[in-house]
Amino acid sequence: MERLIIKSDQIHTWLAKIIETVPRVLAPVKTGSKAEFKEIKDAGSVAYDVITTTSSVKASAFPNTETLFAYEKQGTDTKIYDVAEENFLDTVIWRARPCDAVGFGPLTKIFNWDYKDKLYNERFSRLVVVSFACDKADGCCFCTSVGGGPGNTAGSDIMLTKINDKETLVEVLTDKGQKLIDLCKDCFTKADDSIDKESVLAKIPVRFTREQIHEKLAKSFESPIWKAQSERCLGCGACAFVCPTCACFDIQEGAHGNHGRRVRCWDSCGFTLFTQHTSGHNPRPTQATRWRQRVMHKFSYMPDRLDIYGCTGCGRCSRACPVDMNIAEHLTNIANNE
Amino acid sequence: MEENNNNIFEPRIIAFVCNWCTYAGADLTGTSRIKYATNVEIVRFPCTGRIDFMLLLKAFAGGADGIIISGCHPNDCHYTSGNFHARRRWMVFRDMLDFMGIDIERIRWSWVSAAEGAKWADVVNDTVGKIREMGPYTEYKKAAKFLEEEKIIHE
């Protein structure tokens, strides 16, 4: 791992070079009062002043809607067309947050649990994540409570930390990251060992620990807390759709006469229909049980089965929720629940 | 079949008609041997009230360049009020489509009675002519074929 310094005004030059070289660069772009990751063609269009985007960057490896294969019926035969992964674009994710980058960890584990998901892996292998450490946080941020932090480098290929107005620390974390540095070698100088990244990072209090939650959940399945917390939950899929680690999907058929496509699209455990059986039975019949599933999945089932927690503390679900289901608040309550 | 040998655009038009008036009217066009353009294919419904607005959108999505909706004249509905309810539905629907930039000029609304065989031929020819002038409804078809836009499939 190499520590470099880039002059703040050189960042633009470097990014411009990246845009010129890499087929696709995704970065936060302003949309109204918020921001979203979008493909940029101009280094000037990046929204640096937002804490996070509304949606996570997971769609770059796990699109909202993606074709699994196409088919065409020809008489009694059916011809199958597979997805041509070689057409997937090499992509730089610019100005991800540490909580975005770390989200690819759980996602990758989910998609390689037993079946190795080729499409996800192919897309993911083409990603280079350039994160920016956080100097600001809002009331929804709680990365420090789930093992992350504003300067956490896990999952990033490069991490930038603005040390002062003039200088930015560049931590080159992987070979992929190094290749981006090589595009514009002149922009970088060696960083002094004395530069203290921690001092410029946002201060985010630790409210609980993942282990605490994990432990509490083991005996909370029948707790009334689920009903109490979920009463206001409307059962929409906003939290799951903006989440960097939610990976539930539905498989659908786009059939048009003799041809069609099989499609994978996002789904949410918050929807009533998610577990509805054809028989009419629904094993998670109420929003309370669905809310419990969401928390249990991220803080109990995933660590047990995949050895990783399903939450990065980005707080996106809290921001997106129409009725302010603040997950940090709820988790704190769970941690303190007797 | 979007273009014939003479490179004239041949629009595809779906007609949604009620069984009692316009379908019978179109039958009369046939029995009267009045000729009209081949571009329109008729789907029979019991009543204009039965025509789901989503079917119109599905027709466009499926590649229709134009749509004809026709039923009984006011007060002539076989079921008394199906056409009145349909008319209201279309009023709201048209406003909404127009606001969203969907081309309502491509939808022809008409009342054709069982006695108006000649009118049916006129409605068809007139609509075909108009849609031919407007050209294919490319933008809608393109939006419908969102998945196919991605060139990620190999054989």
Place this chain on the structure above:
Amino acid sequence: MSKLSEKAATLLSEGTVKMIIGYEQGTERPRPAFCHKPEDCERLIFNDQCSNNLAVYLTKKEIIGEDKVGVVGNYYVIKTVIQLNRENQINLQNLVVMTVDGDDIITFGSIDEMQQYVDTHEPVPNEKVLAVIEKIDKMSRSERWDYWKSELSKCVRCYACRAACPLCYCNRCVTEVNCPQWIEPWAAPLSNMEWQINRVMHMSGRCVGCGECAAACPLELPIGILTKKMGMDIKNTFGGWKDGSVLSTYNVNDKENFIK
């Protein structure tokens, strides 16, 4: 303890209702609150920021159960209760509907009283929404198409708009019907538009105009514009509507200049 909290606590302690649905302070703005015990009521607040349409909970059996509940809602909650009652979705016997007007807590004794309140307390229209509608109206048709196609292409189909709408109470939404698949269930420009067209058509004449669909959208898509515009069109075309749905009624003299 505020007057509101006191009133709510009294209703609970006297056993008049088993639950009070109101507002409490949330992370950044007020959010729905559910009080089961008198002491819960201390949290209750009521101010201009209280925008959630609490009527959305009144059709959820798992929330309101079989018992009598109280709701302290804003103008739109009252308006929605009237509409829900028209649509046979609530049992007024099991409902205490309240609002706060200045220092007073108003308890409605009947639908008529609610109607009277609604008729006399109409909030000022949202200028921003009107301005966007005006802007879109001035566009050419293809500009409008491009605008909506680009806006609605962002939709991820989380259905927060549907979930937040108190009148989207269907057990099964049209988007969940798959025989036939009226609307493709994955996020795509056209199916997103079709979903919104369906939403608007289904709301026509019923929408109370609370704007919660738009407020709920995590992506801030201008979907509230669609329902608002529909409401305006209906008012222009039919001169307002009293009995709930314009689409389940008709007038022999409805204008039909578009039918040739």
Place this chain on the structure above:
Amino acid sequence: MSKIGVFICHCGENISATVDCERVAKSASEMEGVAFATDYKYMCSDPGQSLIKNAIREYHLDGVVVGSCSPRMHEPTFRRACSEAGLNPYLCEIANLREHVSWVHEKSEATTLKAIDIVKGVVEKVRRNKPLNAIEVPITKKALVIGGGIAGIQASLDIANCGQKVILIEKGPSIGGHMSQLSETFPTLDCSQCILTPRMVEVAQHPNITLYTYAELEKLDGFIGNFKATIRLKAKSVDYNKCTGCGLCTTKCPQKKIPSEFNEGLGTRTAIFTPFPQAVPNKPAIDKEHCNYYQKGKCKVCQKFCPTGAIEYDKPDEFITEDIGAVIVTTGFNVLKTDFFPEYGYGKYKDVITGLQFERLASASGPTLGEIRRPSDGQIPKKIVFISCCGSRDPAKGIPYCSKICCMYTAKHAMLYQHKVHDGESTIFYMDVRAGGKNYEEFVRRAVEEDHVNYVRGRVARVYEKNGKLIVKGVDTLLGAKPVEIEADMVVLATAGVANKGAEELAQKMHISYDPYHFFAEAHPKLKPVETNTAGIFLAGACQAPKDIPETVASASGAAVKAVSLLSQPTLVREPIVAVVNRCAPPMFSTCVGCFMCETICPYNAIEHEEIKDRRTGKVIKTVAKINPGLCQGCGTCVSFCRSKSIDIQGYTNEEMFAEVTALLNK
């Protein structure tokens, strides 16, 4: 995987002349789910139907598509054939390749491609069709006949004589209709009243017939076998239970100069009146518009003189509702008045009269007791001109059709005139003489040859008055358009037969269709001449189009048989094209949320509330909509209105229609 059979009919050459039927069949055989496809010259013929039946058995078909003429033509034929081969008839559908393709397009590639597309659409629909079973509903064994003219009388008697109950309503004070006004009838010259009045009396006395005069249909709800008729009994101001029909009141009434409708304005009547001596019922009613009491508040002479105290003023109209199984509409027609004709003096010349007025002059019971006298001065006209086709066959007048009866009655009028005025001279201006009918042509020849009626082929341009004579100016086209001018004493116009005033409203009340001239429309001009498009409602007589008496009576008997054949069935078997609210597994039971906004949509009040209860506790879990299949007529408006798609309509389901529409467009 479905096994659909596709059968493409050439219809002789009607389809195959422009559509390549063989190719359509070949394309169909390649469509998904099609197990068998063929083409044949006449699919509706016996061998054609056998072909279908055999294919159903041989290929175990589970659906049939016939590409042929319109389903309105042979759908029942082919469905029956399928049924005979053991296939549910509703799994058979028609692709309309004749009326919608071959007859409207030239022979071309596009025409054949369109035929293939239409077949594909229907195949996709049939693949999703479900077997349906006919619905049985009870029948109210009672017919309603509207209109008490000869058609209504004949229909009522025929039904009543079959042992079924009849309610006959007549808007005027007596039954009898136009026939009771006629003098003598062609071609036999027997007295109209003599043959009619016994029938009128029979109606009044028949135990199976309930007669309401002065009564109109207010509302008709329900459907075949189960109508509910609301009848307005207009106040007669006379209590018929007390009135003996002595007629004293009519002699005492001070209002004596009211133009008599029965006499077509050529005579007068009183305000309390019986329209004519043989009226049935032979009891008077008060015409409020002319009654002194009703107009000025005093008089009450009739009440004073009435020996039984039957006069009852200020009684409001009454409404009764009757359950009805079948309806026969026999509301008749009218003739244009002379004022419709500016060229003949806008009705201002008193001696220019209509044929119907001439009937009254020629009638022994008429104002002149059968003597032909001019309305103006009572003189016997020595020269009389009859003008046929007044209005009729004149698109410029808005009446392009032939009124059918005028040629015959004009010949009759001229004959009657010649028989009564031996030194008279009669001339008939005609366009063509249409005397099709038994003994009709002979009758006209008799007028010419035996009674020396002068027939002039040509139209009359003008009639005007000069020195007390009516100058009739016309041309004789058989003499090379030679101008003809006749100084006549009287002119009789054979004015066009037109629909009754208010026919349109009545049709709308009953939901039956009418033609551009407001005559009621039959379901099929040849094969269903007495049926309407609304099941259970039949037509007879001149409310359909002008008809003569034999034709009217024949159609009345025809309609009566239709009604009786309906009423004599134990139950009615109906097409199962009805809406259905879905049911699904608990805990949802139905996707219907019970908003009941569909209730106001339904024109037939077919949507009911159904409480779904817990089986053990009996507690209501959910209230959902339910369609009464007896009331539902299958319009499907509720289906496309329902937001959650919880209602569907059998035979036109969402899945079927969706598949058909998308299949037309899909490759």
